[in-house]
Amino acid sequence: MSTTPAHLWWQTGVIYQIYPRSFQDSTGNGVGDLRGVIDKLDYLSETLGVDAIWLSPFYPSPMADFGYDVADYTDVHPLFGDLTVFDELVAQTHQRGLRVIIDLVPNHSSDQHPWFIESRSSRDNPRRDWYVWANPGSAGGPPNNWLSVFGGPAWEWDEATGQYYLHSFLKEQPDLNWRNPAVQAAMFDAVRFWLERGVDGFRIDVAHFIMKDPAMRDNPPNREHWRDLHKPLGDYDSQLHQYDKGHPDVHAVYRALRRLLDEHSADRPRVSIGEIHIFDWDVWATYYGAGLDELHMPFNFQLLGVPWAAPAIRQIVEAQEAALPPGAWPNYVLGNHDETRLATRLGPAGARLAAMLLLTLRGTPTLYYGDEIGMTEVPIPPERQQDPWGRRVPGLGRDGCRTPMQWDPGPQAGFSPPDTPALWLPLADDYRQVNVAHELQAPTSLLNLYRRLLAVRRATPALQWGRYRPVDDAPSDCYVYVREADGQRVLVALNLAAEERTVSLPGWGLGDVLLSTHLDRLGEADLSRLRLRPHEGICCLVIDDE
Numbered sequence: 349m350s351t352t353p354a355h356l357w358w359q360t361g362v363i364y365q366i367y368p369r370s371f372q373d374s375t376g377n378g379v380g381d382l383r384g385v386i387d388k389l390d391y392l393s394e395t396l397g398v399d400a401i402w403l404s405p406f407y408p409s410p411m412a413d414f415g416y417d418v419a420d421y422t423d424v425h426p427l428f429g430d431l432t433v434f435d436e437l438v439a440q441t442h443q444r445g446l447r448v449i450i451d452l453v454p455n456h457s458s459d460q461h462p463w464f465i466e467s468r469s470s471r472d473n474p475r476r477d478w479y480v481w482a483n484p485g486s487a488g489g490p491p492n493n494w495l496s497v498f499g500g501p502a503w504e505w506d507e508a509t510g511q512y513y514l515h516s517f518l519k520e521q522p523d524l525n526w527r528n529p530a531v532q533a534a535m536f537d538a539v540r541f542w543l544e545r546g547v548d549g550f551r552i553d554v555a556h557f558i559m560k561d562p563a564m565r566d567n568p569p570n571r572e573h574w575r576d577l578h579k580p581l582g583d584y585d586s587q588l589h590q591y592d593k594g595h596p597d598v599h600a601v602y603r604a605l606r607r608l609l610d611e612h613s614a615d616r617p618r619v620s621i622g623e624i625h626i627f628d629w630d631v632w633a634t635y636y637g638a639g640l641d642e643l644h645m646p647f648n649f650q651l652l653g654v655p656w657a658a659p660a661i662r663q664i665v666e667a668q669e670a671a672l673p674p675g676a677w678p679n680y681v682l683g684n685h686d687e688t689r690l691a692t693r694l695g696p697a698g699a700r701l702a703a704m705l706l707l708t709l710r711g712t713p714t715l716y717y718g719d720e721i722g723m724t725e726v727p728i729p730p731e732r733q734q735d736p737w738g739r740r741v742p743g744l745g746r747d748g749c750r751t752p753m754q755w756d757p758g759p760q761a762g763f764s765p766p767d768t769p770a771l772w773l774p775l776a777d778d779y780r781q782v783n784v785a786h787e788l789q790a791p792t793s794l795l796n797l798y799r800r801l802l803a804v805r806r807a808t809p810a811l812q813w814g815r816y817r818p819v820d821d822a823p824s825d826c827y828v829y830v831r832e833a834d835g836q837r838v839l840v841a842l843n844l845a846a847e848e849r850t851v852s853l854p855g856w857g858l859g860d861v862l863l864s865t866h867l868d869r870l871g872e873a874d875l876s877r878l879r880l881r882p883h884e885g886i887c888c889l890v891i892d893d894e
């Protein structure tokens with residue numbers, strides 16, 4: 349009798365993030381759209397083999413922050429299509445057995461959202477309290493010292509009504525006041541709207557930001573050199589962000605959201621994944637809820653900034669395992685639309701090992717579009733910069749990881765129709781070699797490695813839900829672990845060194861190599877003396893061991 353526990357689609361599956369502006373342009377305006385995503389669903393489900401897509405925002409928006417400034421939570425920006433195309437996208441995605449996760453942006457709306465237009469129209473407008481308004485501080489000037497993530501103070505003076513409003517990001521992104529129950533009700537109505545249209549889940553933008561200190565105290569200075577594994581954020585790092593986000597009242601909101609999702613999960617489980625940049629594991633883990641009754645998963649971003657060395661990677665994996673509340677499900681992220689491209693961070697050999705790591709660890713992997721072909725960070729000339737963050741704080745721009753998907757070596761890399769006059773961001777110079785069509789033909793390409801990894805993972809229960817067990821007797825620059833389920837045992841051995849290494853596992857017998865990151869090795873291996881070439885990772889079924 350099988351002891352296999354029931355696992356849900358978002359636990360066994362692999363999520364693929366699509367940045368809609370940059371995936372596929374079906375109209376020839378140089379910007380990707382939802383029809384373009386539909387056109388590429390066969391690539392995602394059959395060629396690549398992922399299980400779910402997460403769409404970054406496609407809502408009506410003035411695009412001050414490329415869609416993370418939402419002007420209508422229940423519609424589609426005409427640039428991307430309309431609700432009919434969205435419905436078709438959901439239907440076609442489901443037909444292929446894939447799931448659809450959409451981005452929910454609850455912390456702030458656009459300053460062009462009718463709610464904010466009303467709110468700022470007068471102090472006694474019924475929607476005034478839907479946003480965070482405050483009088484000047486005692487010495488005049490902003491009410492407190494809070495800073496915007498995107499640089500400068502988090503407060504904008506409104507001359508007409510004589511108060512400041514809070515914006516944790518751009519001034520065009522005013523923070524909603526989640527202490528007002530009407531705000532929660534309105535946002536939950538939007539959630540219901542999309543659930544009823546068939547979406548399978550939500551990625552929740554800066555989920556921890558929505559509740560701030562009700563007394564709005566000043567943040568203390570950050571005097572230490574903060575052991576931050578994440579990218580430095582400029583002046584924003586001069587404070588400890590004790591009061592401007594993450595107030596414990598946030599948990600009641602996510603408990604309520606979870607109830608709403610559960611009410612809509614009779615036909616199939618719906619999922620909530622929080623974008624939560626918290627590097628204290630214990631605080632991070634609270635977002636699962638004490639009774640696993642809040643978010644299904646807070647994103648785990650800690651591999652994004654890890655020094656690429658076996659002990660550091662292992663430390664993160666085991667810290668997450670230790671922090672998880674009983675029964676909670678882990679996850680890993682190696683790239684997204686806010687981060688330097690994986691292949692640029694780690695180089696080509698590192699990117700191959702990272703692919704194996706991400707797809708063999710215990711937990712849900714999230715892939716970022718283009719990482720499967722090794723797209724690199726594209727240098728953007730100043731006159732083509734789009735990202736408001738990069739314009740405000742030089743060096744922090746995110747355009748380089750948002751460039752158009754490279755489909756083929758032809759004009760516009762197959763992203764836009766050939767006669768499209770200009771793309772919203774430039775293509776990478778190397779797109780004639782680094783593209784889907786070319787890599788499909790090249791037997792040992794990165795894309796073929798991802799395809800094999802996804803296929804092996806899908807066919808191997810131990811990799812989908814098996815336990816994780818580290819192997820200690822390995823050279824210090826190798827990371828070696830076992831995944832096991834239902835009597836099936838898979839050894840993963842990653843050699844991070846630029847030289848050959850031998851992993852000696854005394855007493856272990858034969859293994860069957862399922863996959864090498866070099867894609868040139870299969871079949872029997874002697875696990876008592878497992879030789880790994882420079883930068884080679886192997887994934888091996890254990891036939892007999894200790």
Ligand code: NOJ
Binds near residue numbers: 413453553623
């Ligand atoms: C996090 C998103 O990932 C990022 O792209 C956006 O700029 C901010 N939140 C503000 O919404």
